[in-house]
Amino acid sequence: MQPLVLVAVGGAIGSVLRYLTTVLAIRWLGADFPWGTLAVNLVGSFLMGAVQQLAVEALVLSPAARLFLATGLMGGLTTYSAFSYESARLMQTHAWWAAWLNIVVTTAGCIGLCMAGIAAARYLTR
Numbered sequence: 001m002q003p004l005v006l007v008a009v010g011g012a013i014g015s016v017l018r019y020l021t022t023v024l025a026i027r028w029l030g031a032d033f034p035w036g037t038l039a040v041n042l043v044g045s046f047l048m049g050a051v052q053q054l055a056v057e058a059l060v061l062s063p064a065a066r067l068f069l070a071t072g073l074m075g076g077l078t079t080y081s082a083f084s085y086e087s088a089r090l091m092q093t094h095a096w097w098a099a100w101l102n103i104v105v106t107t108a109g110c111i112g113l114c115m116a117g118i119a120a121a122r123y124l125t126r
Contacts, residue, residue: 003067010072018077033098034086037079038106044078045110049117058125 022036029035048070055066083106090099 002064006064006068007072007075010068010074011076014073014076014078016076017073018079034083034102037082037086038102038109040077040079041083041106042109042113044074046113046117046120048074048078049114050121051117053118053121054125058121060121060125 018036018040021040025036025039051061051066051069051074055061055063055070061069083102087099087102090096090102
């Protein structure tokens with residue numbers, strides 16, 4: 001039962017953080033581009049890389065902490081399904097430049113930041 005609680009609590013926290021990020025992004029940057037989704041996907045990718053590095057290779061995080069952070073918190077925070085829908089909607093409205101910008105920046109940025117998270121965690125655990 002404990003693993004389910006860790007994932008549920010982490011997911012709830014991640015979901016609230018995602019919602020707040022989206023609300024703030026719309027307030028500060030407008031609703032013409034999915035800035036909030038982009039932000040949580042980029043930050044979540046960095047954190048996922050760092051958490052996995054700290055848990056799997058550095059053995060700094062326990063399996064329970066990894067479950068809470070990677071599966072729960074990051075699962076609730078990152079929004080790849082929202083990213084897919086928002087990109088498709090941009091395409092349907094013929095906002096091609098914004099759609100492809102979102103796809104390229106999210107994909108390259110998330111992979112790059114995941115690698116940066118791994119590198120940062122390796123640096124911190126040397």
